[in-house]
Amino acid sequence: MPRARLARFARFARFARFARFARSARSARPTHPAHPARPVHLARLAPPTGLLALLTAAGSLVPGDATAAWPPPPSATAADMADPANWPSDPGYGYSDDSDGQWNYYSFLPTPNGSVMPRPEETASGMSIDLAWRHTTGDPRVRIAITDSGIQWDEEDLIEQVWLNHRELASHKPRTANDGPCGGTDDLAGFDCNGDGKLTVSDYRDTPSLTPPEAEGRPRGDRNANGFLDAGDLILHFSDGIDDDQNGYTDDIAGWDFFKDDNDPYDDTRYGHGTSEARHSVAQADNGVGTAGACPDCRFIPMRVGDSFITDASDFAQAVVYATDNGARVVQCALGTINNNSLTQKALDYAYDKGVLVITSMADESSRHHNLPTTSNHTLPVHAIRYDGPSVTSSTTFLDFHPCSNYGGQNFLSASGTGCSSEATGQLSGIAGLLYAAALKQDLPLSPGEAQGLLFITADDINAPESREDGAQYAWSQPGFDQRFGYGRVNANRAVEAVLAERIPPAVDITYPLWFQVLYDDRVDGPVPIRATVSARRATSYDYTVEWAPGVQPLEDAFTAFAQATNVPSTVVSGAEDGILATLELRTVRFDAEEARDPDSPFGENDSAITVRVRAVAHYGGDIGDVPGEMRRTYYLTRDPTLVKGFPIQLGASAEGSPRLADLDGDGVRDLVYATSDGKVEAFRITTAGPQPLPGFPFRTALIDGFADPPPTPTTPSYLAAPAYQSGAVLPDIGREAIVNTPAIDDLDGDGAPEIVISTWPGTVYVIGNDGALAPGWPRRLPEVPSCPLGVGAPPVSTCMSTASRIARGAFASPVLVDLDGDGALDIVQAAFDGNVYAFRATGEDLPGFPVALHYTGPHADAPARNRILTTPAVGDFNDDGIPDLLVGSNEQLGNDGAAGAVYLLDGRGNGAPEGPILPGWPVTLGSLQLFPLVAEGVPNSGAIARFNGTLAAVAHGQASTPLVLPANPGPQPSLTDLPERSLPLRPDGARGLAPASDFGPASTAYRPNSFLPLFAQPSLGDIDQDGTPDIVASGGSLSLAALVQSGARIPGDHHLLAAWSGRTGAMLPGLPVVLEDYTFFNNHAIADLTGDDYPEILTGSGGYFLRAFDGCGREAPGFPKFTGQWITSTPALGDLDGDGLLEVTVGTRDGWLYAWHTQAPTDTIIAWESYHHDNRNTGNLDTPLSQGATRTAATPLTAEMCVVPTPTIPSPLRAAGGCACTLPGHADPRPARPPVLLALATLTAFAARTARARSRRPTR
Template identity: 65%
Template structure:
């Protein structure tokens, strides 16, 4: 990623660059193109240097309506006539309209990017007292809303209108060498909300992460800038590349410091964008949560005719990215060319491996930078669509439902017949919709032609049941209502039909067999669905039956049905009939093990792991469940179903800006139109939980407290009656953006920039431990400010804390990084005081592909030798795969004793777990095993020598069903420890993926790779007989509960994935009867195990990211083997096997689990469906499929996902 930091000191070249950017350029003589222009003729191209193809560059192939020349010997697929989305042809109709604003919700903006300097939307209502002026102070021209603002008479209010009244260098307030919107913000912020919209001085967007009026990208990540360039860059200005909608304006809305963030900030940005008049919201995000507030914001945008374009995500998986898998969004994924370059490619319909699939995958957009670029390009095309609607005076205003259906029925269907043949080299596709390609490749020109010709389809909307909801046929007493609306106000009349069919991608004839309702010749003023449901679906009579699809080898879609609502608008005349539709993916299932009344929808996502604890002292555990929307639910299981515990649910405080009166450091936004009108309830905007609570008796009074920390950084301590303990809540320190520019005052405390990547907040769970040995538990909280905070039971900071974690201050003197890991607890120096083991997001090494764990002395800065124990930190290989959640060491360590030796267990991203004793010993290089690593094992090449550490992860157990040869790479999850084989020594559990999976993500190899769960013997260092075990998707944020669920005395590992299942594998790879458990949704939380109904047997509880809480009965017993009962081992979150559980025992089996025992129950490989190779759409895979080493693997993942600003 290139960064731009010019200053006026030695910044003459930067000044010249700015002058060039803002000065008029010689436009192409044929720009904008005429209505009949031949867009394959270079004479009609914009003069942006990156637009044209050449032998050594692809150009903007994804815009072309033609095929660029092929390299010698390359034969193109006969059915393909265009390399891209025909944006060039769409430009013959419209190149955009500055009245169309695209709100870019992302990581912020590089204000100084030349192609964006004059494209940032300026809020003239905040600048009425700061108008630009002509030479000599004369007022500027302009008509209507532009009166007094349009100094250069171009019909647009933009930064260039201030070129005269704000001369450089004096006006360069942010010292980047150019005049930009950031300079206007610094110059004209006067503390007055001139437009009365609840956001003071919102001159050009807003920073919803920091809650200030400057959305610049303070960490210089660049993703948001790249997004703005995709959709909104100027064209024909002789600079860079062309944006899809070169005349549209963009509104920068910062919701995080990367493409990963809190959905509450996104929700607020959507309301703001809608109130600000944006027509399109561009969202290339993967949010950490999904909430009722965010959904209300999306509903508000939809009702106000704002289209929200969202990303399918980038991991070649089926997991349901948020907020894309929500109502009122338009998800899109990426397709690309299939060779090393456009010239070397046979096809331009290749499924991008850095992209997801599924029933919600509605459209394909062309680009090489994953679903993020697809989102940006489709947003720009949507800007063109809305611009055309203005040009052709489309009344009433174009709605999102209409826009979506226009894209559906004008798309290029991706149907490669050869993909359905056995052994095909192509990704599976079929006529019409399919889960890999949706309705097809966006065709921008045909979409705009539909506007021009008045061929506007009905608006079709489905809101209930929700995406991917499981409909339990044994738990309903009547038909399920299909809720939504259909309208066609422009037509003479309309019809609609509601149908269902089995599978995620039924064919047209499959739907025709199952018509739920049909209405004909409806009046165009009638909106169907407002007074009654669109149809009724009686799942008790539904039999799901369809051939297995190649993308569901584990039966992920076995229970799937699709409900489709299709409407036809009757116009008559030349327009004729125009169709529109929407679909939803559901599951029809039954599970006799589900506890009565479950699953329960809690309204907000459930990334935070549940806990079980007896809150009222009756000897039976309650179920404690925090939500991503800021609630803590406590449920008691009864024979009639779950019942809320008195005093719950508890609600956190509102997010910044949503209290009245507001905090002194943040303004209040509840007067914004979206909230003041009652359309969006501001009470829903609360600080959410991403982590597990801790539960214990803090002060020894005989009652337990619940300790929970929000993602925004507020620590709560709740009494069993739901009241807040005195001294709480406790807010972690605020971390603003670092000021920019020589005229700005220096920071008064820690701040955030590209070196100090810290902020307020927490992902780590609180840990309860008595550090000061006063008999009361203290609260340990690792935080995003890079510090470990400790508070006593009354809320006061413990002496010696906080401790700032700086792994390598000598080589990285400026680096400050967040801490994601939940600390583990043990006395590492045998002084009687518990110490804290944790990792940091700090990246080590010249390429940043290493991280480290360290041990903090329990006395903190009061320790005589300093806060870090001698011999620590220990470095590990750890590739920077994603910002925030996968850089440095984001995975929480564990602690256990191995044959009496205390040790920490940790791994990085795609690195072998280390078992590190209290005295690690030296490391020969970064990431090398410590000299004293455990276990000690004989060298297979020389029996007289010994090796240390676990066996290489390429050596699988003899009974593993995983493909071999391969390598298992721990990834995105935290290790657990327990005696799986019952040999008296704990074993190490980690989940991740195969080397072939990482190759597939970069487009190499011939298959999709495998998701794996591995167990290494703590005694021998070898994988257990059945390890690694197969999973169906990534295990983001997962930890692994370990308990015997079937009463055979051998514990199972409970692991959920993004592929819908909760597995329970023992050391052989066997699962108890009834497992795996199907949820139909993404599981990111760790299951909790305990007796919730007092019958002596274990229940298992887990939540999904869609907000459904599941509880199942099992045959496991409370006196059986329970090694790891919930997230981070126990209710105090100590992460230590030394912490005694109040249920179960660690060892019970009469004999260890051996390969001979496993051999008797050897399992077959997963089903392999005929047709399709699960590899590519069209064209052969790149690369030769050979392993390139871990460094190449890590870099492949980095390059696949990174979406930087264009350089």
């Protein structure tokens, strides 16, 4: 059956299911019979069938009596909406042969071009926003706070949409052209100069005091010289240093910039993502400009939390608090935070309690990994669906899974759009604005729980029987909830009509266990509490049921109830008294091991998953009848006897960095050190009773800017007067500088005891003693980097952020300990976001010759915009002067398309080197695609150093480029991405460099033909094949992954791979690459022999929940993989933590859990790369001596003949260690792939281009 028929069935199923609801909204008859004993289960409703159900649920497709007008009258039908006379005048709204228009708003199908016909079952291409506009186009009182990259003030379609804080402008009211007072009543008294009943920028248009005066191409008051009078001009004109409204934010005239901590949320690098988000949700409609926002009469609060959609959690959290305190009803979060912390969760809780709905993105990597803050409590996640053809007029379905969107148990809703989950977030935020506007009409204030419940029960279910057939090329869907589509496609019209009919569902909230928490039934003391609440404050009474089922997307008949209540009075909030709604006895949870595996989890990712669901039904009686609602969570239930007692430890914040194992207390046994995004450095001694904190720990970093009293600099604002902080609802003391990298540990002061060195994301370096106390002379705060000033006559600033200088204060690179001045004491090297490499003495003073600024001025590309450094420097003496040199990559993007970057060798003397700070022959440039801002542009992957057959060489790779092995003099490089002439190794065929990435090892089980492409992670080095020469380990993706994300089709191949090349021959090792479950972000790979055969394993984790351990044959060590149920970005660390002579392996997760497992490997086994960046000093140099492990080599180098060579095929499903298999009743085995297809390298380029378009700075059409 053709591909497009998939989604027609999906729409049909949901329309049919809700036919009764649609009829009741029109006829005022109860939808469901009253049933006080049990909730009504939506999936069990008996709907009408056939065309009648479709027409009933869709409204009516025959023309009504609407006249040509916008907004449409209440009598308009979908057929009327198809008439261009009823479209808003925005040029981007309507479709044509050349434009898809805003198809995702339509309640009708665009007329096909004749080459492809839509299936007759589908009746709408979009979310019926056009029909919702019959009832409301929003309300200026509904504010949508957009947390993103800030705003481009000159976006014409948004100038009148910005919320202006009239209380902050009370002393700066607009005036008429003759300098008279303006009109308005109540809050708008003196503000409404144009008489439209709203406060907008245009009210200031005639104000005589505005400067500069009108000039050609520039209106009066255009202070920022962009050709418009906009809110940015008002900020520049009226900022007077007085907090007029006393809300804790001085001069917050139009939002706030928490990234730079100032009152102008302008997007100073003009990245444009936040501007695009605002267009989706609130762009003006019917004004002849651009496109229409979903809620064009809502207002938006620009909240800058980063210079792209990748941000710091603390900046995001502060923006959520500001939005809540300043009247936002919706917070729009099309972003991913680099971290997660307690402040974020507290801010989200605060927003939820104050009635604010926070809408978050599932992220855009076609992956299951858990985007942050989406897996926090009190968020509403959404992803994207789209049409399947090249255009809307040549498509057969509009319910196609968007190939760039993520999926999983937390994926609640699908929103239509071609711009990935980012656009989906913007569209859903605008639709939520419509709900709140409709509620204002009814004087019916909505809680976040009620709002998201409305969106769930009114969504169009996506259920395509074809997707469950063998060989299907479509994402799995089923009746009701599934992990690819959630509860279905948002239906704006149906949701708005439910509000107007006052059919408000119960508010259901689950807060514990946490999302994706692993429950160990052999380690709990009793039943697991389910912390949740149920309320139905508008109904007469309500019922609820708490139930569980195996799998991430169980079918209805799989659920088992374990708690319920009926006829609960509406004045009672169930679960509120002690926070516990029910308890789950894990001994009653049983899996059927014979069931087939979840088809979207071919490696067993969800084998031990269970779903806990709370369903409720509110009893209204009368015309409203019963209204259902629900909430769910995914958990994992398993056993693992190798876990160290007391683990995993809940850290309370995310753990992006890696563990360190070092003897802090001098007892001869290593302790476990871990730094978190809560700004804590934890240190544990492992005892027979479990982990015990060492005295003086945890250490806590400084309060974030805005929370410190007094502020750390004269220009740093204080937010402590804001209501959330003043009231104690959000305690500022939890807002600490986040640590997202890995500490360095060694003795800095020569007293025999180690110090711990950390650096924070905001840019402060600390030295801590083994007693947890801050060392004298520390911390060191890196220099400020403000936004470059705007405005006519603005004073110049030497170091600032702009389009030409994408720098900031902060650090992602880990600190490195190395003696750079030859005095026998270790110094501290820190690469930073301002593009500098700093070096400090142990006592805190600057080391002479530093900082060194990196900026490309070579022959192969024009000088790029300055950019950050993310790489942790690797150290080695390349010029034989006795002083180690520094290998560093820069985020600067080279070439016309920005698809290259540069790596540098810095002289260890820095600027004091006679020939300058950069060694001759450097930098070396290499291909590196710009896949994401910040974390995947230029060369963000830290390099490594080792001796290859006696030659000291640097190893580095970019995004999707084969690693380079470069001696001190790499030789001439003919062009930007050519291999330098002296690259290593010299292969047996006479060629230089590593073998092509498509030449897999002969024993590899990875799908072929394919090519391996290093992505997002960092290389490690170690002698895997034991031939006496280090091998190069890298992880990433494949060309088939690129094609998958580009096309959305089910592409044959293994998409995530771990590879290693021989440092001697340049060929891939015999059994590599091996297949991983997901992307490997930020980490590199530990290397040690865990099996005692003298052939080391490579240990790595990914976003796919497992910690893996493979040798050069691709064989996994016994006891592996280790299951965490969460996203691993840290590098595992190895060491003996309990003094038994055997190694433990530890790793942290982004979900905030710290794991430690016992192994059978002795401490004298081969250990090549013990932890992140090789060693506790973070040197990244294989020659740096380790204090554990042996340096012996195996008797015989590893060869292909020594490996068992299976037939290359798609890998067999994997089992989590100690886990039980469980999937959904009736699910088939994973579907076979299509025949092999050779993919060109151009596919990857298209992948990068598509990703860039998804993050576009332009409107998504």
